[in-house]
Amino acid sequence: MDQAGGHPAAVQTPHTATGLDNRKLGMWAFLGSECLFFGSLISSYLLYRGRSLVGPYPEDVYDIPYTSVSSFVLLMSSLTMVLALNAIQRGDHRRLRAWLLATALLGITFVGGQVFEFTVFVNEGLTISRNLFGSSFFVLTGFHGAHVTVGILMLLTLFGQSLAGHLPTERALRVELIGLYWHFVDIVWIVIFTIVYLIP
Amino acid sequence: MATHEQAETHADATLPPEDIEHPGPRQYVVVAVVLAVLTAIEVALFYMDFVPQTVVVTSLIVLMIVKFALVALWFMHLRFDSRIYRRLFITGIILAISVFLIVLLTFGVFFRD
Numbered sequence: 001m002d003q004a005g006g007h008p009a010a011v012q013t014p015h016t017a018t019g020l021d022n023r024k025l026g027m028w029a030f031l032g033s034e035c036l037f038f039g040s041l042i043s044s045y046l047l048y049r050g051r052s053l054v055g056p057y058p059e060d061v062y063d064i065p066y067t068s069v070s071s072f073v074l075l076m077s078s079l080t081m082v083l084a085l086n087a088i089q090r091g092d093h094r095r096l097r098a099w100l101l102a103t104a105l106l107g108i109t110f111v112g113g114q115v116f117e118f119t120v121f122v123n124e125g126l127t128i129s130r131n132l133f134g135s136s137f138f139v140l141t142g143f144h145g146a147h148v149t150v151g152i153l154m155l156l157t158l159f160g161q162s163l164a165g166h167l168p169t170e171r172a173l174r175v176e177l178i179g180l181y182w183h184f185v186d187i188v189w190i191v192i193f194t195i196v197y198l199i200p
Numbered sequence: 201m202a203t204h205e206q207a208e209t210h211a212d213a214t215l216p217p218e219d220i221e222h223p224g225p226r227q228y229v230v231v232a233v234v235l236a237v238l239t240a241i242e243v244a245l246f247y248m249d250f251v252p253q254t255v256v257v258t259s260l261i262v263l264m265i266v267k268f269a270l271v272a273l274w275f276m277h278l279r280f281d282s283r284i285y286r287r288l289f290i291t292g293i294i295l296a297i298s299v300f301l302i303v304l305l306t307f308g309v310f311f312r313d
Contacts, residue, residue, distance in 0.1 A: 020282055028285045032292025039296030046309050068243045072236060079232035082275045086225055183276045187268050194264040198246045199257055 027177045031184045038188050041143060042195060045136040052131035061121050062197060070113040071193045074148075077106035078186045081155075081179045088172045096175070097162050103182065104155040107148055114145045137196070144192060147185045154178045222277055231274045238263050238270075 016022055049058075084099035118138070128138040158178060161167040167174065242263050245256050273279040278286045304310065 018282075018284055020284060025284065025288070028288040032288050032295075035289075035292035035296040036299070039300045043300035043303055046304055047307055049309075064243065064246055068239065072239055075235050075239060076232060078235075078271055078275050079228055082228050083225055086222070086228070089222070180276055183271055186275075187271045190264055190267045190271065194242065194260050198242055198260050200253060 021173065023173065023177060024180075027180050031180065034184060034188075038140075038144070038191075041136075041140040042191065045140050045196060048132035048136045052133040054131050056121075056124055056126045056130075056133075058133060058137075061124050061126055063117070063120075064197060066113070066117065067193065067197050070110055070117075071189060073106050073113070074110045074186055074189050077103050077110070078183050080106060081182045085172065085175050085179050088167070088169060088175050091169045093162060093167075093169075096167075097159060100155055100159045100162065100175075104152050104159065107152040107155065107182075111145055111148050111152065114141065114148075118142075140192065140196065144185070144188055147188070151178070151182045151185055154181070222280055223274065228274070231270055235267055235270055238267050 018025060080099045080102040084096050084103060087093070087095035087099055118141075121134075126134045126137075128134055155178065158167065158175060161174075242260055245251070245259055245263075248256065272289070278289065
């Protein structure tokens with residue numbers, strides 16, 4: 001049934017200058033650089049806020065209850081992701097697959113919700129070229145949605161690898177790295193939800 | 201190929217000790233419940249028209265920072281892993297906040313009518 005039993009990984013220090021795994025270090029460096037990327041998009045949104053000459057304006061199109069549910073869905077996907085990591089570290093591959101699939105499904109729900117939200121906005125007249133609000137809003141949330149979509153593809157790849165027996169406990173780091181990316185996408189949404197949607 | 205996979209397996213098997221000591225599922229669920237409650241409070245604040253706007257905005261920013269920290273410290277294990285990871289990530293955050301705060305202040309975003 002499960003490809004790898006037993007307990008996590010032997011406790012040894014990798015033979016690197018830092019004593020840490022370079023792949024994990026690289027992922028953290030990447031996430032640090034992503035802070036600058038999303039920082040620039042959020043700043044652009046703030047810079048253009050309230051400067052649109054024509055509508056629709058944020059208060060005309062935002063549906064806070066709907067977006068709150070989407071935010072809750074993405075937050076809970078972080079829980080299922082960390083439970084997937086916990087499962088593979090304990091050698092429980094059945095639960096690993098269940099939590100990976102749950103995380104991917106929650107991510108798909110979020111992205112689906114975002115596509116629906118975009119469709120409603122466009123139907124109400126807000127397009128990317130309509131005004132400054134439309135441009136900065138669609139670029140910011142669109143890039144975030146693209147990040148979530150990449151995360152979903154990576155999660156489904158992990159799920160497939162686990163099904164095929166190519167994800168033994170010794171390779172738990174793969175799940176951890178993709179988990180870090182997924183949680184980062186979640187914390188970026190925490191910031192977007194507050195700054196873009198909730199702060200008047 | 202086989203050699204590459206063996207090498208990767210070996211590398212994965214060499215996690216430093218601090219990476220092993222992570223919390224259990226129960227603690228993760230508690231953190232998730234706290235995150236859900238904080239989100240509910242945020243949404244409730246949005247609808248509280250009788251609360252001064254300054255209070256609402258300040259509270260929303262504080263709640264956002266708390267949620268951000270909870271996910272980073274517990275779900276991303278920054279609280280438990282090596283300090284080097286923390287420093288890398290915090291450097292990115294501080295750099296981003298500094299650069300873009302300067303940009304926003306330069307354009308007077310916080311002092312508009």
